[in-house]
Amino acid sequence: MRAGYDVLLVEDEAVVRAAVERILRPEGLTLDRVEDVDGALARLRRVAHRVVLSDLMLPGFSGFDLLERVTGERPRIPVILITGYATIENALAAFKKGAFDFLPKPFDVPELLGVVRRALKAVERRSWNAVPRETEVSGSKPCAERYFLGQHAWVTLHDGVATFGLAECWPGLIAEIRSLVLPEPGSRLTQGLACAELATADESIHRIWAPLSGSVLEVNPAVREDPDLLNRAPFSSGWLVRVAPADLETELDALTRRAGAALAPAGNGGEKEKR
Amino acid sequence: MKPRIARHVMLAVGLVSLAVFGTSAWLASRAHEIELAALVERQALILSDTIRNGTRQAMLLNEREMVHRIIEQIGRLQGLEKIRVYNKEGEVIYSPDATLVGTRVDQQSEACDGCHAAGASVAELSAGRRTRVFRDEAGDRHLGVITPIPNEPVCANSGCHAHAPEKRVLGVLDVTLSLADVDLAVSKGRRSALILAIAGIAAISLLLASLFHRWVGKPVRTLLGATERVAAGDLAHRVPVPRGDELGQLAASFNQMTTRLAEARNMVYQSNKLASVGRLAAGIAHEINNPLTGVLTYSSFLLKRAVDQETRSDLETIVHETKRCRDIVRGLLDFSRQVPPKKTMVDLNAIVERALAIVDNQLRVQNIQLTKTLAKDLPPFPADANQLQQVVLNLLVNAADAFEVGDRHIFIATDLKSVEGRQSIEIKVADNGTGIPEKNLGHIFEPFFTTKENRGTGLGLAVCWGIVTEHGGTIEVDTKVGRGTTFTVRLPIGAPSASVEPTT
Numbered sequence: 001m002r003a004g005y006d007v008l009l010v011e012d013e014a015v016v017r018a019a020v021e022r023i024l025r026p027e028g029l030t031l032d033r034v035e036d037v038d039g040a041l042a043r044l045r046r047v048a049h050r051v052v053l054s055d056l057m058l059p060g061f062s063g064f065d066l067l068e069r070v071t072g073e074r075p076r077i078p079v080i081l082i083t084g085y086a087t088i089e090n091a092l093a094a095f096k097k098g099a100f101d102f103l104p105k106p107f108d109v110p111e112l113l114g115v116v117r118r119a120l121k122a123v124e125r126r127s128w129n130a131v132p133r134e135t136e137v138s139g140s141k142p143c144a145e146r147y148f149l150g151q152h153a154w155v156t157l158h159d160g161v162a163t164f165g166l167a168e169c170w171p172g173l174i175a176e177i178r179s180l181v182l183p184e185p186g187s188r189l190t191q192g193l194a195c196a197e198l199a200t201a202d203e204s205i206h207r208i209w210a211p212l213s214g215s216v217l218e219v220n221p222a223v224r225e226d227p228d229l230l231n232r233a234p235f236s237s238g239w240l241v242r243v244a245p246a247d248l249e250t251e252l253d254a255l256t257r258r259a260g261a262a263l264a265p266a267g268n269g270g271e272k273e274k275r
Numbered sequence: 276m277k278p279r280i281a282r283h284v285m286l287a288v289g290l291v292s293l294a295v296f297g298t299s300a301w302l303a304s305r306a307h308e309i310e311l312a313a314l315v316e317r318q319a320l321i322l323s324d325t326i327r328n329g330t331r332q333a334m335l336l337n338e339r340e341m342v343h344r345i346i347e348q349i350g351r352l353q354g355l356e357k358i359r360v361y362n363k364e365g366e367v368i369y370s371p372d373a374t375l376v377g378t379r380v381d382q383q384s385e386a387c388d389g390c391h392a393a394g395a396s397v398a399e400l401s402a403g404r405r406t407r408v409f410r411d412e413a414g415d416r417h418l419g420v421i422t423p424i425p426n427e428p429v430c431a432n433s434g435c436h437a438h439a440p441e442k443r444v445l446g447v448l449d450v451t452l453s454l455a456d457v458d459l460a461v462s463k464g465r466r467s468a469l470i471l472a473i474a475g476i477a478a479i480s481l482l483l484a485s486l487f488h489r490w491v492g493k494p495v496r497t498l499l500g501a502t503e504r505v506a507a508g509d510l511a512h513r514v515p516v517p518r519g520d521e522l523g524q525l526a527a528s529f530n531q532m533t534t535r536l537a538e539a540r541n542m543v544y545q546s547n548k549l550a551s552v553g554r555l556a557a558g559i560a561h562e563i564n565n566p567l568t569g570v571l572t573y574s575s576f577l578l579k580r581a582v583d584q585e586t587r588s589d590l591e592t593i594v595h596e597t598k599r600c601r602d603i604v605r606g607l608l609d610f611s612r613q614v615p616p617k618k619t620m621v622d623l624n625a626i627v628e629r630a631l632a633i634v635d636n637q638l639r640v641q642n643i644q645l646t647k648t649l650a651k652d653l654p655p656f657p658a659d660a661n662q663l664q665q666v667v668l669n670l671l672v673n674a675a676d677a678f679e680v681g682d683r684h685i686f687i688a689t690d691l692k693s694v695e696g697r698q699s700i701e702i703k704v705a706d707n708g709t710g711i712p713e714k715n716l717g718h719i720f721e722p723f724f725t726t727k728e729n730r731g732t733g734l735g736l737a738v739c740w741g742i743v744t745e746h747g748g749t750i751e752v753d754t755k756v757g758r759g760t761t762f763t764v765r766l767p768i769g770a771p772s773a774s775v776e777p778t779t
Contacts, residue, residue: 019573023576106601
């Protein structure tokens, strides 16, 4: 990676720009700041950036426009979209359009650090967009067919029960997991809102967005016991929760249907979930 | 406002009774008149025959003086105007009025019409044709009776002044009576009939008017007033329902309509309020999230670097409270994101059990007793299971927050009820807590209304209301301060729903 900035921040709100800089700089991360999409594109042409962190609601072109340009021209740069809560639907659309993750405002330090570090690590390991999106992967180890929320989370459906797990954005990218907050059985999840939270040893917090709405039937006890399963077997025994979906018909539209990722370390996961 | 319908009815009744009374009065007076006339006529005939028979003997003996006297005596009778006896030539030969004796009567005169109308003379006259009624120049009515004096064999054979035997009639007795008394009696009768009729019509009209006023006018005016008040927006106004007649039914159905209208308006009002709250929340969220990001990031950044324990504790408070702001905004947005229910066939008891499982621990910690009465064999019905669970949960959480001191008891019951001919599933959540004061009761379903100070967002019941309404149901509250509160949710079932899909 040639010299440049770690993060390109596109944000029209001065206080947020200043805050992000204040948080990232002590971490030894370099930050390039612009206020709108035109500025961002100009900077992207001139200087190298490892990660783009962009607000969705910007004057002129929106964060979506920037996302499309970046995924089209520089697919290996992860784009994290910062959204207000009011734009959950937009955030879901962002996943569909290829965003790495989204960060709802207001966020605190561990949350910002968590997502930025994860994206940087993905760049470092060259794992971002390593799998072709929305295409069949006909590898030697075919996995069960799944629905994906971007490369963030996956869903399988069996007998009206949905099983969630973590997708390509996670395995190996999160440092030692300190704690894992999982939903209680019976609680209600909303698509696009947090369904679980990970705290890692590097004082980061990572939130996992529910790929579907529904009420929680079961939480994987194995993951509760051994959270590192999320790193080791995210597509099989490392599943997170089982949910009774509330509104499959409309919510599946926000997801992408494709085969499991090639980087899935174990192929027996599919069989396990078929039982 | 004068009810014109009353005037119309009065006019119609007046006209009808005028026709009925008028006709009957006229018929009665006419019959009376005819009867009187017949009576007078009969009297006149008797009188006439009496004169003829009384004078017969004198005539036979040709005692003219005697005839004169008899006729004169009779002529003094009251009401008897004229007595004339004509001979065959029309010459008056006897009359109490001496001036008339010797005068001649023309055969064309009205007195002679009975026999000589057609130019021919008739020997025998029927009783009806012997009498005639005529008016004099003054317009007074008179009754004339003519009595032919036949040529008897005694007359023809008598030696005095023998009449030729071939003559059938020797002369005519003409008696005229005044009808003034009869006419007076008739006109008196007519007048009293008229007065009676008018009095009758007036009495009927007045009676009718008062009854109409009582039975129709007043209730109609009350209804009219009520429609005006309702039109002006007073949907709480109700009409008293006095009787079971059509107007009473109208009043009852008017009240029902107003109740429905009030319910509908309330629903629209609540929905509009929820919708505007949603828009407001979305707007606020976006605006407030930027400054909140600043506060949260800076404070959590400072917290990360702070060493001094006191500073750390202060910063922790700031971070914590800012996160609470975030949760409130999130709650607002969750609320504004409420989607139409996704209905599947659900088992209400299972939903209640799931909700109870979630609050079970909380109830135990708060030392709250729970009594559960779930109806067996509740039919599955189309509903959004998650949303209903949220309703039950919110009601349970509210009930759990309703206690201050003393015995803590929550009752939850499900049942199948038939309301207005429609089957409804009913969920009751009751507590024996503090109850809801009157002044709060009207606001409990409003978004942001809370009595829980810092613990609530004020959205719980508003969300319940929204969900239940979306399911076509109702939510009712029955509360008494110091005694407790009962929330009753009724969901109609059996209505065909297009969006039902069976679950496996």
